[in-house]
Amino acid sequence: MPTTQSIPRAGSAPIRQVRPGSAPGAPLPPRTASPAVSTSAPQAVPEGVPAPENVFEVSDLSVSYGSTVAVRDVSLGIGRNRITAMIGPSGCGKTSVLRCFNRMNDLIDIARVEGEVRYHGHDLYASSVDPVEVRRRIGMVFQKPNPFPKSIFDNVAYGPRITGMTRDRSAIAEIVETSLRKAALWEEVKDRLTDTATGMSGGQQQRLCIARALATDPDVLLMDEPCSALDPIATARIEELMQQLRTEYSIVIVTHNMQQAARVSERTAFFTAEVDPVTESRVGLLVEYGDTATIFSNPSDERTENYVTGRFG
Numbered sequence: 001m002p003t004t005q006s007i008p009r010a011g012s013a014p015i016r017q018v019r020p021g022s023a024p025g026a027p028l029p030p031r032t033a034s035p036a037v038s039t040s041a042p043q044a045v046p047e048g049v050p051a052p053e054n055v056f057e058v059s060d061l062s063v064s065y066g067s068t069v070a071v072r073d074v075s076l077g078i079g080r081n082r083i084t085a086m087i088g089p090s091g092c093g094k095t096s097v098l099r100c101f102n103r104m105n106d107l108i109d110i111a112r113v114e115g116e117v118r119y120h121g122h123d124l125y126a127s128s129v130d131p132v133e134v135r136r137r138i139g140m141v142f143q144k145p146n147p148f149p150k151s152i153f154d155n156v157a158y159g160p161r162i163t164g165m166t167r168d169r170s171a172i173a174e175i176v177e178t179s180l181r182k183a184a185l186w187e188e189v190k191d192r193l194t195d196t197a198t199g200m201s202g203g204q205q206q207r208l209c210i211a212r213a214l215a216t217d218p219d220v221l222l223m224d225e226p227c228s229a230l231d232p233i234a235t236a237r238i239e240e241l242m243q244q245l246r247t248e249y250s251i252v253i254v255t256h257n258m259q260q261a262a263r264v265s266e267r268t269a270f271f272t273a274e275v276d277p278v279t280e281s282r283v284g285l286l287v288e289y290g291d292t293a294t295i296f297s298n299p300s301d302e303r304t305e306n307y308v309t310g311r312f313g
């Protein structure tokens with residue numbers, strides 16, 4: 001495996017300059033199925049050495065837009081096959097941090113990322129890493145369901161087709177079925193796969209987006225407020241689905257719904273935004289990170305307690 005390098009620090013070239021196609025092959029480890037119980041380890045790890053428990057290790061991560069720092073100095077580890085929640089008031093940088101996990105910030109011209117994100121021990125921002133491969137392995141689901149104006153089948157087949165996973169029609173059909181089954185949608189749509197996806201209910205559309213993300217065989221799912229546009233029943237279905245997916249995927253969810261964070265996640269990161277005394281602008285920071293039960297029932301920081309008890313003001 002090629003050696004990895006740190007993300008450029010302040011003053012050096014912004015990482016967004018690394019564009020799809022500009023880098024040689026992706027030195028990322030192969031996907032490992034159910035790593036918690038698997039004995040297989042990523043390629044770079046010598047045999048006999050247990051795979052690291054965290055899928056991501058984040059160190060001193062900061063995200064700026066233009067000259068404004070949005071979130072600063074975030075360090076945390078994201079557990080494999082766990083559900084990790086990121087909570088905090090609007091504007092504290094949750095989405096900005098989440099986008100660092102699959103290099104979506106690369107797509108924002110003025111975004112600049114500093115610090116380090118390691119994925120299975122590999123520098124996600126190394127110049128040799130292909131961001132397209134990163135997004136194939138680390139899928140993302142957004143706040144508003146965003147199916148393409150195509151058929152249900154073509155939505156799910158889209159990723160495997162454009163990434164060249166296979167051109168074989170029956171293999172694609174199999175991937176579509178498997179992904180829809182994993183997203184708990186198959187039984188509802190199996191007889192109308194050629195219907196346009198935009199005609200589905202909001203909850204179905206969001207599960208379709210999850211199926212679409214799963215179709216490229218990722219090992220991480222990033223979910224940015226995936227239920228905020230859904231009613232309680234559709235929300236409950238997504239939460240139930242997350243629990244099923246957890247055995248095979250590592251999931252990071254941003255949510256404004258604290259009950260949801262408490263229900264679904266094992267670990268919770270609480271972010272807030274404070275005025276920087278030097279720049280006098282608001283900047284996001286990670287206040288506390290730990291077991292969800294502790295964050296909600298016995299947080300160590302008063303700011304966390306004020307937020308989770310609704311006294312935030």
Ligand SMILES: Nc1ncnc2c1ncn2[C@@H]1O[C@H](COP(=O)(O)OP(=O)(O)OP(=O)(O)O)[C@@H](O)[C@H]1O
Nearest residue numbers: 065070088089090091092093094095096097108284
């Ligand atoms: N594309 C962008 N261009 C410029 N500034 C941005 C961009 N995206 C986010 N920001 C700024 O970065 C800061 C953090 O935004 P971010 O969306 O990460 O917060 P958030 O915690 O996800 O908020 P919310 O809960 O409202 O979704 C905000 O001040 C926001 O205005």
Ligand SMILES: [Mg+2]
Nearest residue numbers: 094095096254
């Ligand atoms: Mg957000």
